[in-house]
Amino acid sequence: MELQENVLQHTAAYDYDAFTARDVHAALSKDALDVQDFGALLSPAALPLLETIARRAQADTRRYFGNSVTLYTPLYISNYCDNYCTYCGFNCGNDIKRGKLTLDEIERELRAIANTGLEEILLLTGESREKSGVAYIGEAVEAARKHFRTIGLEVYPLNVDEYAYLHERGADFVSIYQETYDRTLYSACHPHNSPKSDFAYRFAGQERAILGGMRGVSFGALLGLGNFRKDAFAAGVHACKLQRKYPHAEISFSVPRIRAAHNKSASELIANAVSESELLQVLLAYRVFLPFASINISTRERAGFRDNVIGLVANKISSGVKVTVGGHDDEQKGDPQFSIYDERDVKTIHSAILDRRLQPVYNDYIFS
């Protein structure tokens, strides 16, 4: 709770309009940036200085990650959900095709993905303890362990003992996105007393994952849901403070922008729309603020954007992506969570990385 209050206080005090170009230059002149400097990089005053910030960010990315760009893909194993997130295609009030892979189907999907050469996988479910419980996720992790070296989870937040259980089965990384750090908006977006409506439980998810033995945790806000500067700032401070508390934990960021979800009219979504320049600004600010953090670029962005941000800010990219339940080997069993803007397969992404004189990396983790 102390961590949460700390992050929310910083965020409440963050007045992005108060920063000037001078503050941005001052931040860039430092070896290590503090929270105020991070705020400057996310401010409107920094938007005309993206090229300057990009030069610093590229140097930081090269210093920490060299030429490496890691490839992975997500696998949705179930889209049953008990939540009513207003922005999401899996909203349980939505009339979509629901599905859940059997263990055999998971095995077939995993094999098909492994055949593309990938060695890292991210397993995803909707939030339904009934349809996709911890034991089910555990079985999926055990199956994935046979084909992949690195396994991440993007499932609903769990208790420490449950994270420990899944870590023992072979999972090492956990992604939990707070969506928005604006508590009022959070309540409005997660109505009906659904499991996800508990802001604090979700906020402390990364800490529980670390306490359960996970190697790394991912942070992010769904940019455009609320004020993207405040939310991107809060996610950065959240990650920074947690890393300080658990210096061994690996930190990573994703920067999902709100995009049309199934059954969701586009007009409702554009109110807080985040432009590509603003999205890049967020990516650059994360890189310069926490240069050691892993930054992932998803297929919510178009190929041209993704190809240009790898090596500049991002060190990780998904490929061969399906956001349906299954669909890699068998026919898909459930509708997608959102639309994707880059459908290139692993081979094509691999070549795109080489074309930029970067090095595709499939695994950098040795198991004990």
Next chain:
Amino acid sequence: MNKMKDILTIGGKEFTSRFILGSGKFSLEMTKTVIDRGGVEMATLALRRANSGTDNILDYMPEGITLLPNTSGARTADEAVRIARLARELGCGDFVKIEVINDTKYLLPDNAETIKATEILAKEGFIVLPYMYPDLVAARRMADAGAAAVMPLGAPIGSNKGLLTRDFVKILVEEIPLPIIVDAGIGRPSQACEAMEMGVAAVMANTAVATARDVGLMAAAFKSAIEAGRNAYLAGLGRVLEHEAEASSPLTGFLED
């Protein structure tokens, strides 16, 4: 931080001076002069030298000075703990600088033993300031063990070589949520100033002052340098222009808004 009144707080006690004096190398009668001219509010006291025959250093310390007894001479955590308890019994207060050295050639501190002693003494209510080799992991353990500040060395003790450990001290300043006090190695006021510019909370010096031709004047020089460095830190250092070649093609030309 209150910029009108820039206060250093250690163990609940407030200091306006950021110059901590090591007292082991002066003749006792010079102590008061150095303290006055240096504006010193905290001075160390080597317990093993506290009472050399007839003279007692405590008799030379001006009123209002916070004593920082050190455990010099200790080779293990246990010995440091014993010396600290003795200092408290002798009325030197609750502050203690832990110094555990078991290398007689380089006089480098033993971080592992220092962590142990920090934990024991912090539990006993001491305000513990461990002297250490600037190692991030060790500093974290000292902070976890209850240290009130951390005292990394700038260079081997007595060497007057300055801030050889600059980059590592800087890491402590960034990562450890305690006052960082550079102790040992500072040979010139300019080096003390540089440490303060980096954001360390205070500087401790002894040899540099004690070996000057005019000890009082050197104490005054350190006072000014430390204040200058502190002010520069608070003012925010200006940008160092980097003369990098401009990228031939822009990095952000791909954006489509």
